[in-house]
Amino acid sequence: MTDLAAELIGVSKRFGPVLANDGIDLAVARGEVHAVVGENGAGKSTLMSILYGLHRPDAGEIRRDGQRITLRSPADAIRHGLGMVHQRFRLFPDLTVAENIVIGAEPVRRGHLDRAAAHRAVAALSEKYGLRADPSALVRGLPVGVRQRVEILRALYRDAEILILDEPTAVLTPGETDRLFEVLRTVAATGVSILLVTHKLSEVMAVGDRVTVLRQGRVTGRFTTRETNANELVNAMIGRSLTPPAPKRAQPPQENPVLEVRDLTIHDADGVARLSEVSLSVHPGEIVGLAGVAGSGQRELIDSVTGLRGAVPGVFLAGTPVLSGRDPRVAYVPEDRHGRATAPGMSVAENILMGAQRELGSRWSLPRAAVKKRAKDLVERFSISAASVDIPISALSGGNAQKAVLARELTRPSHVVVAEEPTQGVDVGVRERVHALLLAARDEGAAILLQSSELSELRELADRILVLYEGRVVAEFQGDAHETDIGRAMTGATE
Amino acid sequence: MNIFEWSFLSGVLTATAPVLLAALGGLLCQVAGVFNIALEGQLLWGAFTAVVVSDATGSAWAGVAGAIIATVLFSGLLSGASVRLKADPIVVAVGLNLLALGLTAFLMRQIFGSGGTYSSPDLAGLPTLAELGLDIPVLGPQSPLVPLALLLVVAMAWWLTRTRSGLRLRGAGQHLEAAEAVGLPVAAYRHGVTLAAGALCGLAGAQLSLGNVTLFSEGMSAGRGWIAVVAVMLSSVLPYRLLLACLLFGVAEAFGFRLQGAGLPQQAADAAPYVITLVALVLAAVWRRRSHEHA
Numbered sequence: 160m161t162d163l164a165a166e167l168i169g170v171s172k173r174f175g176p177v178l179a180n181d182g183i184d185l186a187v188a189r190g191e192v193h194a195v196v197g198e199n200g201a202g203k204s205t206l207m208s209i210l211y212g213l214h215r216p217d218a219g220e221i222r223r224d225g226q227r228i229t230l231r232s233p234a235d236a237i238r239h240g241l242g243m244v245h246q247r248f249r250l251f252p253d254l255t256v257a258e259n260i261v262i263g264a265e266p267v268r269r270g271h272l273d274r275a276a277a278h279r280a281v282a283a284l285s286e287k288y289g290l291r292a293d294p295s296a297l298v299r300g301l302p303v304g305v306r307q308r309v310e311i312l313r314a315l316y317r318d319a320e321i322l323i324l325d326e327p328t329a330v331l332t333p334g335e336t337d338r339l340f341e342v343l344r345t346v347a348a349t350g351v352s353i354l355l356v357t358h359k360l361s362e363v364m365a366v367g368d369r370v371t372v373l374r375q376g377r378v379t380g381r382f383t384t385r386e387t388n389a390n391e392l393v394n395a396m397i398g399r400s401l402t403p404p405a406p407k408r409a410q411p412p413q414e415n416p417v418l419e420v421r422d423l424t425i426h427d428a429d430g431v432a433r434l435s436e437v438s439l440s441v442h443p444g445e446i447v448g449l450a451g452v453a454g455s456g457q458r459e460l461i462d463s464v465t466g467l468r469g470a471v472p473g474v475f476l477a478g479t480p481v482l483s484g485r486d487p488r489v490a491y492v493p494e495d496r497h498g499r500a501t502a503p504g505m506s507v508a509e510n511i512l513m514g515a516q517r518e519l520g521s522r523w524s525l526p527r528a529a530v531k532k533r534a535k536d537l538v539e540r541f542s543i544s545a546a547s548v549d550i551p552i553s554a555l556s557g558g559n560a561q562k563a564v565l566a567r568e569l570t571r572p573s574h575v576v577v578a579e580e581p582t583q584g585v586d587v588g589v590r591e592r593v594h595a596l597l598l599a600a601r602d603e604g605a606a607i608l609l610q611s612s613e614l615s616e617l618r619e620l621a622d623r624i625l626v627l628y629e630g631r632v633v634a635e636f637q638g639d640a641h642e643t644d645i646g647r648a649m650t651g652a653t654e
Numbered sequence: 655m656n657i658f659e660w661s662f663l664s665g666v667l668t669a670t671a672p673v674l675l676a677a678l679g680g681l682l683c684q685v686a687g688v689f690n691i692a693l694e695g696q697l698l699w700g701a702f703t704a705v706v707v708s709d710a711t712g713s714a715w716a717g718v719a720g721a722i723i724a725t726v727l728f729s730g731l732l733s734g735a736s737v738r739l740k741a742d743p744i745v746v747a748v749g750l751n752l753l754a755l756g757l758t759a760f761l762m763r764q765i766f767g768s769g770g771t772y773s774s775p776d777l778a779g780l781p782t783l784a785e786l787g788l789d790i791p792v793l794g795p796q797s798p799l800v801p802l803a804l805l806l807v808v809a810m811a812w813w814l815t816r817t818r819s820g821l822r823l824r825g826a827g828q829h830l831e832a833a834e835a836v837g838l839p840v841a842a843y844r845h846g847v848t849l850a851a852g853a854l855c856g857l858a859g860a861q862l863s864l865g866n867v868t869l870f871s872e873g874m875s876a877g878r879g880w881i882a883v884v885a886v887m888l889s890s891v892l893p894y895r896l897l898l899a900c901l902l903f904g905v906a907e908a909f910g911f912r913l914q915g916a917g918l919p920q921q922a923a924d925a926a927p928y929v930i931t932l933v934a935l936v937l938a939a940v941w942r943r944r945s946h947e948h949a
Contacts, residue, residue, distance in 0.1 A: 234837025249832035251825045262825050263836040265818045272816055313836070 162189045163225065164352040165210070165241075165321050170219035172205055179205040181376040182219070187321060192343055192353045194363040194384075197373035197396055198586030199556050203356045204246075206373070207323050210354075211243045212236035237263070242314025243323040248306050250298045257281045257294035260313045284312050288345050303453075304335040311342070315351075322346065323354045328362060329584060332452045333614060333646055340366040358396075358586050360389045361615065372396055397588045415478075416440035417606045418464065418575045423473040425459045425630075433459045434630045441575060441606040446597065448621030448638070449610040452649050456630040457579075457610050464608065465489045465577055477574050487514075490573035492564055494580040494610075496557065500564045503553035507545050508534035510552045511567050541566040542592065558589030565593060569600055576600060576607040582616060594620060614642050660791040662908060667792065668866055669911075669927075670904030671800045672697065674897065675858035677882035677889075678806055679851030681896050684886050685814060686847040687827035687840075692732050692747035694879025695754030696852055700725040700859020702758040705777060705870040706765060714778040714864050718799070722856035728754070729852025737844045751879075759872050771871035779868030780860070797865035799857060804897075806854075811893040823847070827891075855879075881931055888938050899934070906930040 165187045172180040180202045187193050197203050208214045210221065212230035220227050223239050230236050236243075250259050257277045266276035281294040290308045298306060307327060314322050324343075328336045343366060347353050357363060363370055364384055372380035372395040380395030418441040425434040434456045441447045451457055462468040466486035474481040476488050485491070493499035501510045511534045512519070519529045534548040543562045545555055552560055561581065568576065578597065582590040597620060601607055611617050617624050618638060626634040626648040634648035676693045683690035703724035708717030732750055736743035759769060766772045780797035788794065793801060814820040826833040826843045833840045862878070863870050881903050889896035910918075910926035 232837065233835050237837050243835065245831075245835065247831075249829065249835040251828040251832055253828055254821070254825060258821060258825075262821055263838060265821060267818055270817065272818055272821060 163187065164189045164223070166222040167206070167210065168220050168222065170206065170209060170216045170221070172202075172209060172214060172216050174205075178376050180209070180216070183373070183376070183378055185371055185378070187352045187354060188369075189320075189352055190347050190350045191368040192347050192355060192366055194355045194357060194367035194370045195373065196357055196360065196363055196370060196392065198358065198588055199558050199584075200375075201373040201396075201586075202376040203373055204325060207243070207325055207354065207356055210236070210321075211241055211323060237317050237319075240318060240320035241323065242317060242319025242321070244307065244310040244314065244325065244327055246325040246327075246329065248303075248310055250306055250309060252297070252299040254298060255294065256292050256296050256298060256301075256309050259298055259309055260284075260294075260316050264317055280316065281312065284315055287349075288312075288315065288342055290342055303330045304332075304338075307331070307339070308342075311346075315346070319351065321352045321354065323356070325356045326358075326584075327355070328357065328359065332612065332649075334452075334650065336362070360392050360587070363392065364389060374398065393587060396586075414443050416442045417477050418608065419475040419478075420460075420464065421473045421475070423460070423463060423471065425456075425463065425468070425471070432630055434463075437627075437630070437632055439625055439632060441608050443604045443606050444601060445622045446601050446607040446609050446620050446638075448617035448624040449608060449627060450612075450614065450617055450624055450645055450649055451627035453612065455627040455649075457627060459630075460627070461577055461579055461608075461610060464575070465491045488574045490568040490571055490576040490605075492561075492568050492576070492578040492581050494583060496560055496564065496584075497553060501552045501560060504551055506549050507538070507543075507552050507555065507563060508548040511537055511548075511563055513567065514571055515567075537566040537570065538563075541596070558585035561585055561589065561593065565596055569596060569605075574606065576605050577610075578607060579610045580612060581609070582611075582613070590616075614645055617645075618642065662912070663792045664795050665908035665911065666901065666904040667796055667800055668904075669907035670900050671796070671803050672858040672862040672866065673878050673882050673885065673903055674803045674807070674900040675799070675861060676855050676879055677885040677896055677900055678803070678810060678893070679854035679858075680882050680886040681810070681889060681891060681893060682847045682854070683851050684891050685827050686823050686843045687830065688736075688844050688848055689743060690732070690747065690848065690851055691744060691883050692729070692750040692879075693851070693855055693882045694875055694877065695747075695751035696725050696729055696855035697859050697862065697879040697882075698758055698873065698875040699728050699754045700856040701863035701874055702761070702859070702870055703856070704860035705772065705863045706761075708779075708864055709766075709772075709774060709777045712776060712778055714780045717778070717864055718780070718857065718860040721860040722853050725856030725859065726849050726852040729848050729855070732852075733845045733848035737841055737848065755873060758870075762870070762872065769872060771869055773869035777868055778864075780865045797861060799861045799865055802857075803861075807893045807897045814893070824891075858882075877928060881928070884931055884935050888935060890942075899931075902934055903927050903931050 163186050167183060167185040170180050170183045183206055195203050205214060209216050212233045212235045221230060222228065228239055230239065260281050261277045266273040266280065268276065278294040285291055290312055292305055292308050292312065298309060327339060331339060343353050355367060367384045370382045370384060370392065371378055372392060374396060382391065420437055420439045423434055423437045424432060427433050437460060439447065449457060463471040463474050464481065466481045466483055466489065470480060470483040476486060497503045508531055512530050516525060519533065520526060531548060538545055538548060541562045543559050543566065545559060552563060555563065581597065582593050585593065597607060609617065609621055621638045624636040624638060624640065624645060625632050626645060628649060628651045633651065636645055676697050680690050680693050700721040704717040704721035707720030708714050732746055735741040735746045762772060763769050780799065782795050782797060784794040814824060822838055823843055826838050826840045830840060862874065885896055885899035888899040906927035910923035914920055914923035
């Protein structure tokens with residue numbers, strides 16, 4: 160391909176001691192979907208931030224249509240035909256969809272904002288690319304999938320010729336992801352180049368034309384998707400191949416369930432049922448997967464099982480009712496890593512200690528040395544890479560923070576492990592490690608309830624998969640059931 | 655006592671005007687994401703500088719202009735320290751409020767030779783609309799700054815929703831990263847609104863010391879700037895709702911004034927507007943939380 164929309168040549172960027180980008184070359188052809196993959200911390204986000212004018216490179220140059228350009232701010236980048244859909248959306252919650260799209264380049268008639276023209280422009284773009292969104296709706300109330308469409312529409316409205324998407328599918332359901340990919344194909348067909356940052360290899364294979372792989376700030380591979388496979392990409396990403404998934408547990412458990420939910424119904428403040436007559440059981444030595452589109456009752460179910468919703472009638476742990484306010488018999492790996500799972504400002508050692516402080520200290524004191532030693536042992540055992548156990552846990556990468564949470568939760572004496580999106584936002588290496596830890600816990604007899612929006616994850620780990628739809632368990636599958644069958648049940652379709 | 659008398663309504667507007675002008679400045683800051691709690695100090699500074707300039711020149715309008723300029727400079731301390739030097743705006747604002755209190759008391763002794771209250775025949779007050787030939791009920795006894803304040807409410811509502819710059823300002827206040835991502839110069843907006851709030855507080859101060867009365871006394875802003883801050887918080891950044899919140903204070907103050915005439919102890923009458931405003935704040939907060947829970 161010779162028709163290059165943008166080139167990065169020898170781009171380097173250093174943050175303190177860390178060389179985030181080390182002489183990276185990246186060439187994007189007109190109208191291609193170019194995937195940029197790599198583990199967390201490989202330098203993908205830094206590279207995209209440089210291309211969008213958020214960071215300035217220490218060395219190297221950026222070219223647009225063969226001309227060297229300098230980007231001092233996103234405004235410069237927009238002027239040069241670049242658009243970016245950020246991982247955490249950058250939308251104005253209390254402005255309408257149309258206002259969010261046109262802001263910065265508003266149509267004006269006789270000194271006034273021309274709302275009608277704005278709505279017309281948005282409608283025309285929606286139509287052209289199949290991105291439906293109500294121009295007069297406030298962004299605040301919109302589902303994430305629609306918000307993402309608004310971000311894409313905004314970039315297209317500003318005539319982006321290169322569209323950067325940073326981990327766009329992290330927040331989407333499988334159905335929404337497919338829709339997004341269709342849209343990206345449509346957009347690329349009009350000559351817009353797409354830079355797709357991701358660490359999900361299935362997506363790269365599904366939608367990418369070419370792939371650039373980064374590892375530790377350098378390019379470790381360039382591939383054409385048609386001529387490569389996921390294994391080759393993994394090798395380039397982590398410098399080794401993944402071990403094949405562990406076999407499922409051989410025989411079904413015979414013992415009594417340790418977690419039992421019987422006819423659980425929960426209403427919200429408005430009297431709407433969030434859960435209706437949900438029953439399930441988890442036995443020692445099994446992983447029960449929980450599938451469903453976001454908001455199908457997962458939050459309420461998990462909060463009931465962990466005791467966070469109070470002593471909910473109908474939830475039993477080892478035969479006795481669940482205790483209010485985080486039942487100590489439950490090991491819980493929350494989705495919200497810097498809210499529920501950790502106290503971001505406290506040290507790694509303190510975060511790993513939480514819940515076990517009584518084992519180490521007396522009522523009045525905590526021996527620092529013992530706390531530190533315990534943390535160091537666990538950091539080593541769970542291969543957490545942390546400069547020291549005294550740094551705040553928020554300074555760790557997402558994957559390492561998650562390993563620290565697992566270290567704390569899996570080592571506590573518990574009856575049940577509840578894991579919520581345990582590999583969200585972590586790279587393939589950590590993902591593999593997290594999966595191994597969960598499987599090892601299961602093999603040692605733990606009862607695990609695993610909620611995940613990634614069907615492939617559920618199919619790799621779970622012995623049984625329950626599907627939640629509008630607060631009901633609508634289907635149960637064996638762990639190796641076909642992805643499309645589970646996906647169909649998630650949308651409420653019945654045979 | 656008849657609260658439907660014209661003179662009562664006129665009293666309400668008189669009491670409302672300085673609070674409203676200061677609150678408009680606070681609203682502007684709030685829209686752009688600057689929580690400005692220095693309104694009290696700016697209002698006091700405006701009132702003082704208006705009196706100084708009017709006393710020196712013999713012209714009330716020169717006093718108004720002087721107050722605007724002096725208060726814009728004063729609020730430059732806030733925008734410089736908080737936007738440019740990235741100091742904590744709350745800390746800076748508290749400092750400015752204390753500075754205004756101390757500086758006006760100090761300068762008063764330096765310029766007028768005594769503390770307490772200053773009033774003089776040389777001090778020109780603002781003319782009323784009636785004196786300017788517009789003898790209509792309610793507005794007649796007011797200075798021209800009062801209808802100006804009301805017009806500014808309308809103008810701001812229009813500007814914020816119907817113009818390009820208004821939309822951008824609202825955006826800049828809602829989500830910093832989003833504003834930067836679409837290329838808006840957020841820092842420039844924040845400087846701009848802080849200085850504009852200074853101008854409005856200068857007007858408010860001039861109205862207080864040359865319109866409502868014709869004198870300056872130490873600490874004469876007497877919490878009106880804080881009431882303006884509360885009004886901004888009650889307004890959900892909607893100018894018409896801001897007007898309602900300020901009118902509530904105006905009604906309470908005018909009513910308290912009447913009650914004092916009817917024999918209520920002065921302390922109770924003075925406290926009434928603040929108590930009523932506080933109760934309204936609490937009720938509004940409760941109501942808003944309820945409606946959020948239902949949303």
